[in-house]
Amino acid sequence: MTTNKIKNPHLDLEKYDGSRRRSSALEAKGFPTIAEPKEDVDNEILLKKQSVKRLFGYPITIPFIISNEFCERFSYYGMRTVLTIYMTEKLMMSKEDASDWYHEFVALCYATPLLGALIADVFLGKYLTILILSVVYCIGNAIMA
Numbered sequence: 001m002t003t004n005k006i007k008n009p010h011l012d013l014e015k016y017d018g019s020r021r022r023s024s025a026l027e028a029k030g031f032p033t034i035a036e037p038k039e040d041v042d043n044e045i046l047l048k049k050q051s052v053k054r055l056f057g058y059p060i061t062i063p064f065i066i067s068n069e070f071c072e073r074f075s076y077y078g079m080r081t082v083l084t085i086y087m088t089e090k091l092m093m094s095k096e097d098a099s100d101w102y103h104e105f106v107a108l109c110y111a112t113p114l115l116g117a118l119i120a121d122v123f124l125g126k127y128l129t130i131l132i133l134s135v136v137y138c139i140g141n142a143i144m145a
Contacts, residue, residue, distance in 0.1 A: 068134060073143055076109060086144065 052061040084103060087098035120129035 068130060071134070072137065075137060079141070079144065080106065082144070 037091045084098045087093045
């Protein structure tokens, strides 16, 4: 077995001990294995993947994702808590109607991530979608306050 060396200094294949089980059928057909990467691997792509900006060992976007998720959950559970009270006391709805609207709100909260994923994948991209829909969430909370 020969190992093909690539020029990337961060990937040292000589230290690979071969402990991972390999299929001889795949090897015979020429599929690359862990010990034998493809020769046409672009070294610049490998270096870009390794040079992601990091904060405490995590990609730099992780704190933004976690804080956005925290704010979304805080808003959702806060809204669930006061929604029926708001509808019965401020909007003068009956308890049955308020209960119906409450359950529709909960169902929509669990269904709309599919719509958000569609918007992100097809139209706006993930970061712009998160930004725009977070602003919409904040406007909704401001109206309720």
